[in-house]
Amino acid sequence: MLNLEDVLANGLQHPEAGWNMGSFGAIAEFHHVGDEVPPQHSEPLTQVTARGGVRIERLEGVRPVAYETLSPRAHRWSQAVSLCLPEGDAMMHRRDVLTELGPDDEALRDDDRGAILFDMGLAQPQVDFCIRTNDKDLLAILRENAGRSLMEHGNPAMPAILKAHPHRVALTKIGRLEVFQMIGGPDTGGVSPEGPHTHVLPKLLRAGRTHSANTPIPEGWVPCAGFHPENPVFDRMGQDKDFNRKAFDAFQTLLQAWGPDDYLAAKANCWAALEKGQEPDGVAEPASRTGRAGLRNGLRQWRRLHADSALLDRWSVAFDASTMPDEAEDENPGH
Template identity: 65%
Template sequence: MLDLETILRDGMNDPDAGWHMGSFGAIAEFHHVAGDPPAPIAEALEQTTSRGAIRIDTLQGVRPVAYETLSPKPHRWSQTVSLCLPEKDARMNRRDVLTALGPDTDAIRSEDHDAVLFDMGLAQSQVDFCIRTSDPALIEVLQPQEGRSLFDHDNPAMGAILRAHPHRVALTPLGRVEVYQMIGGPDTGGTSPEGPHTHVLPKLLRANRTHSANAPIPKGWVPCCGFHPKSPVSGQLGEDKTFDPEAFDRFQTLLADWGINEYTEQKRGGWCALDAGQTPETWEEPRTRVARAGLRNAIRQWRRQRGDSDLVVEWARAFDRGEADADPENPGH
């Protein structure tokens, strides 16, 4: 049986792994950046760089759910281990207005303990999405707006936040992600900075969902932290790379213990059919989103491992067509 804490601690020390905490529409991501000074060796479930930090405070009651999602690119897929809690244990404060929380005495770095936390009031189920600042000018703008929505058309707070680039802090029942870099927008050329960054997307927030429909989280459970082990098919910047069989096999071990049976059974069946030389006419198309993803990823993964053949091209034409059920490749969206 896999030891969750050991696997997560190894992930904290893997510069090719990534993490996120948040909800569908408000997410904080932690990644290493190639060329930066090496991060300290993590002895606990915590990692810090000059760009951001992550800390997992507890694994009490956690159910790990491993899954692979479809990429819009037909030769790729993504992989995640979601650390889930029962709905009743995953609830955070769900504040819907800007709220000052006082000094962040639980900040990961001691130098940030005196900075002031403000809950942005996004009213998300499993995350209190906050900003943190010691900037007197920003605090002077924010304090009079307490008790108001940041999205009120005449509220100056959001504009001040976007100009000042305070730290963003995602608080969940399991821990926190802190982002020290600038907010993606006009000051960053319209793109998120490399490494730790955040997304707050009002259109997705309005859906009032805890996670993407393409993430096969069991009913009654809520993802509170996402772990993204090293990908076998893409790099940290989303670039294609030569297939990495070791990274692939490592995640298949996690999937075998923590995956969704409907997905893994369809994937195993697809591989067996391809190995046996069966044509796609012998296979019934799956009826559920999860099972379809299993079959489609089985085809992609068989192809990446074995190369092209007339047979696998036939299977792809039959079952892996279009972009339906494919997820954007930003974790957590």
């Protein structure tokens, strides 16, 4: 039986693993970059670099949900483990205005514990999305506009935040993730910096959802953090790489233990049919979104495991020729 703490501890030491905390519209992401010192053992379930850090503070009551999602690119798939809590236990403060919280005494680094934490007031269910600063000019503007929505037309606080690049801190019931790098925008050439970064997307925030519809979170549960083990077909910069069978097998172990039954069944049925040489004619497509993803990813993975074949091509034409836009997942999401 898998031990969740051991899995996460090993993941925190893996240079190709990634982490996130947030919601559908506001997310903070952490991963290592190539020029950094490899991950070092530190405090339990904690990893900090010069660019950001993550700490898992609670596992009691946490349900891991492992899953693979469809990529818009037909030769790929994404994978993750969501760390979930029951809905009532996962909820944070849902403040809807800029709010000063005081010194961040729980900051990952000692030097940051005197800086002032502000909830941005994004009103997200499972995360208090915050900024942290000791910049006097920024503090003055934030305090002048506390109690107002950052999305309010003409509020000077948001432009000041984008200019000053304060730390971003995502707080959940199971831990925190901090980003020390600049905010992606005009000062970074319009792209997020390599490594830890954040996304705040107002259009998605308005949906008021806790997660993407393509993430198979069980009813009544809410994802509070995401763990992304090494992907076997593309690297942390999103570039294709040679198939890594070791990384693939490692995630399949997690998937078998913590994955959705309908996904696992659809993929197993697909592989069994291909093993027997069965034609796709007359095979029914799974009824559920999760099952359809299992079938399609099963075809993509069979190709990596067993190479091309005319039979596999016929299955792909039948079931994976065109992925519906709402059933594929952005590989570099801001959700």
